[in-house]
Amino acid sequence: MSEEGNDLGVYVSGKKRVDEFDMYTCCWPGCLAVMYDAEKIGLIQIKDVCKNNDTAMWLKVVQKSPCYLLKENLARYRRRAVSITPKPLYKRIWAHYPLFHVAEEMHPVRGYILGADECVREYFQEDIL
Secondary structure, eight states: OOTTSOOOOOOOOOOSEEOHHHHHHOOTTOSSSOOOOHHHHOOOOOOOOSSOHHHHHHHHHHTTSOEEOOOSOOOOOOOOSSOSSOSSHHHHHHHHHHIIIIISOOOHHHHHHHHHHHHHHHHHHHHHO
16 A cells, blocks of 8 residues: 555565575565464574564574465555665665574575575565565
8 A cells, every 4th residue: 555545456475385495585474464373383482683573583483384375465565655674775685684694593694695685586576566
């Protein structure tokens, strides 16, 4: 929806099944209207990475079980002119770096590469939408 609340006619879906590799390239579940079976998966604890906590949580979940798409529209995003997501690509990469290096305890070089990869993919995905 627009900033004023008008429907933009955009429906964003995802992959039917998301495994660990898929999650490293994009946070497919996002942060709105998602659920996991705590009895099957267990309690998920993540390190505080300030931003991208939703992705950090889903990375932990998908290590225990793949994620599956529920093809129902359960929420709507509001597109804002001013977003907390940094616009310059290098700032997005720097914001994703703690996700992989701190939350997933990856080597700094690997954390940077995965952060850059995810940001570039998301950048081009936004241009499509």
